[in-house]
Amino acid sequence: MGNLTFVGHTVRITVVKVACYTDLAEKYNQVRPGAPEGAVEPCNFFKEGMVFEVTLNPFENCKPEGFCDWAWADIWKDCLLVCDRAGFAPNDDISTLKPHFTCCTDGLRPVTFMIEAIA
Numbered sequence: 001m002g003n004l005t006f007v008g009h010t011v012r013i014t015v016v017k018v019a020c021y022t023d024l025a026e027k028y029n030q031v032r033p034g035a036p037e038g039a040v041e042p043c044n045f046f047k048e049g050m051v052f053e054v055t056l057n058p059f060e061n062c063k064p065e066g067f068c069d070w071a072w073a074d075i076w077k078d079c080l081l082v083c084d085r086a087g088f089a090p091n092d093d094i095s096t097l098k099p100h101f102t103c104c105t106d107g108l109r110p111v112t113f114m115i116e117a118i119a
Helices: 021-026 069-086
Strands: 008-019 050-053 100-101 111-117
Touching: 008 069, 069 100, 069 111
Parallel strands: none
Antiparallel strands: 008 050, 008 111, 100 111
């Protein structure tokens, strides 16, 4: 990525799965402040099917509006990876690139994202 091929490319981020592992939370007595009786609930930032588009520029804050700060910290590098690959797509045909899947690092309430280069 030394030549900054990723700058200016746009990616689509789609929420494909919102999981919640209550069995693990109960087994290991994990509680969440503010949740009813300390229960673990699914992520309250994302719903399956939500779509965000972002044009990458590592010199600016390009986090999509309404996106969880923690999840963005986890996946922004994956967005850069997808944009970098778009910069090397054969004949600039990004439609040949397969989507990239990644997730946030919340071990009990992970959210899985699909990232696609769109421009």
